[in-house]
Amino acid sequence: MSWEKEVIELANKRELAQEQGGVENVARQHSKGLLTIRERIDAILDNGSFQELGGTSGDVTRDDEGNLVDFKPANFILGFGKIGERRCVVAGEDFTLGGGSPNAAGLRKSVYTEELAYNYRVPLVRLHQGAGGSVAGAGGSAAAKPKTVGAPVNHAPRFKSVAQAMASVPVASAALGPVAGLPAARLVASHFSVMTQNSQILVAGPAVVGRALDNEITKENLGGPSVHAKNGTVDNLVEDEASAFEEIRKFLSYLPPNVWELPPVISSIDPSDRRAEELLSIVPRDRRKIYDMRQVIDLVLDDGSFFEMGKLYGRGTITGLARLNGQPVGVLSNDSRHLAGSMTDAGSRKARRFIELCDTFHLPIVSLLDEPGFMIGAAAEKASTIRFGTAAVIAAATSVVPWATVIIRKAHGVAEAAHFGPDGFVVAWPSAEIGAIPVEGGVAAAFSRQIAAAEDPEAERERLEEAMLHLQSVVPRAESFSMHDLIDPRDTRPTLCDWIDRVQPLLEQLKGPTSFPLRP
Amino acid sequence: MANKVTLDTAGNMWKVLVAEGDSVKKGDVLFIMEIMKMEVPYEAPADGKITAIHIAEGDADLEEDMVALEIE
Numbered sequence: 001m002s003w004e005k006e007v008i009e010l011a012n013k014r015e016l017a018q019e020q021g022g023v024e025n026v027a028r029q030h031s032k033g034l035l036t037i038r039e040r041i042d043a044i045l046d047n048g049s050f051q052e053l054g055g056t057s058g059d060v061t062r063d064d065e066g067n068l069v070d071f072k073p074a075n076f077i078l079g080f081g082k083i084g085e086r087r088c089v090v091a092g093e094d095f096t097l098g099g100g101s102p103n104a105a106g107l108r109k110s111v112y113t114e115e116l117a118y119n120y121r122v123p124l125v126r127l128h129q130g131a132g133g134s135v136a137g138a139g140g141s142a143a144a145k146p147k148t149v150g151a152p153v154n155h156a157p158r159f160k161s162v163a164q165a166m167a168s169v170p171v172a173s174a175a176l177g178p179v180a181g182l183p184a185a186r187l188v189a190s191h192f193s194v195m196t197q198n199s200q201i202l203v204a205g206p207a208v209v210g211r212a213l214d215n216e217i218t219k220e221n222l223g224g225p226s227v228h229a230k231n232g233t234v235d236n237l238v239e240d241e242a243s244a245f246e247e248i249r250k251f252l253s254y255l256p257p258n259v260w261e262l263p264p265v266i267s268s269i270d271p272s273d274r275r276a277e278e279l280l281s282i283v284p285r286d287r288r289k290i291y292d293m294r295q296v297i298d299l300v301l302d303d304g305s306f307f308e309m310g311k312l313y314g315r316g317t318i319t320g321l322a323r324l325n326g327q328p329v330g331v332l333s334n335d336s337r338h339l340a341g342s343m344t345d346a347g348s349r350k351a352r353r354f355i356e357l358c359d360t361f362h363l364p365i366v367s368l369l370d371e372p373g374f375m376i377g378a379a380a381e382k383a384s385t386i387r388f389g390t391a392a393v394i395a396a397a398t399s400v401v402p403w404a405t406v407i408i409r410k411a412h413g414v415a416e417a418a419h420f421g422p423d424g425f426v427v428a429w430p431s432a433e434i435g436a437i438p439v440e441g442g443v444a445a446a447f448s449r450q451i452a453a454a455e456d457p458e459a460e461r462e463r464l465e466e467a468m469l470h471l472q473s474v475v476p477r478a479e480s481f482s483m484h485d486l487i488d489p490r491d492t493r494p495t496l497c498d499w500i501d502r503v504q505p506l507l508e509q510l511k512g513p514t515s516f517p518l519r520p
Numbered sequence: 521m522a523n524k525v526t527l528d529t530a531g532n533m534w535k536v537l538v539a540e541g542d543s544v545k546k547g548d549v550l551f552i553m554e555i556m557k558m559e560v561p562y563e564a565p566a567d568g569k570i571t572a573i574h575i576a577e578g579d580a581d582l583e584e585d586m587v588a589l590e591i592e
């Protein structure tokens with residue numbers, strides 16, 4: 001007498017679990033251009049590396065003899081896998097079963113996900129498409145009425161494990177369809193989040209919104225990319241699911257598997273003494289002309305290594321990951337095309353989150369500076385720019401990683417302080433303009449009466465701006481050792497490669513969690 | 521299929537360098553906005569003819585995402 005009968009039932013359940021919500025529901029998912037969660041997991045992981053946990057959990061119905069009559073698998077899939085040959089936890093809602101609104105076993109797996117990742121100290125990847133809790137409870141109105149309701153009073157807050165995961169391991173998430181309620185909160189409780197063109201992120205969907213606010217709005221208009229790709233809810237927007245998986249895989253490649261280890265250094269084929277001739281003239285001498293800072297980034301950091309995060313919001317500020325001689329670094333910079341590179345409320349939030357990301361995972365920061373200051377004007381004031389901006393400045397002032405700042409052009413205002421770390425390495429290009437405020441605004445503020453009283457006000461304004469500009473020259477500052485050096489722009493890469501070589505040994509002492517818990 | 525050139529940001533129209541009916545090549549500068557004392561040029565995304573212009577020099581406070589002009 002063996003246990004074969006039980007083992008056969010187990011095999012049946014495993015097979016039934018592969019069907020997820022059933023043939024019809026799977027077909028409906030596909031018809032919308034969406035993959036099932038099992039297909040997504042297969043696509044994002046290294047081939048054949050998925051080790052599922054709880055693959056036979058779910059709701060069962062048995063006949064009077066105890067034989068399995070029906071099996072609805074847990075509608076949340078969870079397990080280990082490999083990405084870039086490194087172990088990770090991967091998880092996501094099964095939207096084909098109950099619209100991803102968790103059934104009982106699904107909920108248990110779902111809230112266990114973060115604990116699994118931080119207990120094993122491996123990155124966590126969450127692939128979201130689903131709604132939050134149903135009013136009918138997990139398992140719906142068909143479930144038998146339980147004897148006790150609600151969690152025990154001493155139950156740990158659900159989001160404590162979410163916070164612990166963010167403090168311990170890289171967490172990357174994707175919105176691959178409609179994501180509402182609890183899954184939406186998990187989506188943004190991550191270090192890197194991405195949404196597809198076909199996805200929506202919602203606190204609650206149109207039915208709930210319609211009932212509460214008495215208006216009709218589609219889920220696309222409520223929470224599609226036109227809303228959330230541009231407001232900092234997620235970092236990146238991609239065309240489709242394959243691109244989402246690619247971006248998550250790429251993001252993880254710059255980071256260590258957990259905070260107790262350092263970012264993986266790869267061997268670089270880009271020579272550290274590469275001096276790009278274009279850098280000598282890339283900043284126009286005409287101060288009104290813009291230039292492409294992303295080209296500077298490409299010419300200075302390891303070739304092709306720049307992975308931008310948050311390109312679509314806070315666009316005057318640029319943040320992203322890259323490598324310098326194979327060492328992963330954070331890059332913070334400005335795009336003069338957008339509001340002259342000015343740091344807005346959104347840009348400040350992006351910068352603060354980014355600095356904290358680098359602090360958490362021990363990424364040295366390279367700052368390429370062209371900052372006119374926080375954004376000014378009525379809209380900027382309404383958006384509380386000074387509060388968000390000062391948070392970014394404080395994040396920089398208390399940063400624990402090594403910083404190197406290259407002053408490329410403007411360095412003004414309180415905002416410039418968001419681009420320097422404590423005891424940082426500071427060099428400047430001859431094109432640098434350094435002062436409390438850009439001359440145009442500064443002269444308008446300080447000399448308004450003198451200009452108005454002049455015979456030719458415009459000429460007087462120009463004369464004063466010229467004079468004040470002279471005071472902003474970088475040359476006397478370099479002569480006064482107000483920075484480590486004034487450099488030939490073409491020497492930027494070699495200079496930074498020397499710096500990264502000097503600071504690499506210092507990263508060792510940064511291992512471990514940061515003193516502050518990272519917040520979304 | 522008309523190529524719609526939309527504004528990336530709100531701002532003022534400093535110079536408009538093309539007129540309806542002009543032929544342009546990909547990369548030609550079509551118009552320049554002035555934002556925070558910087559000249560922000562907009563280039564033609566493809567070769568074509570300007571079929572519609574919705575902006576004029578001196579326009580102030582134009583809205584982000586508005587269609588500035590169309591090229592076919």
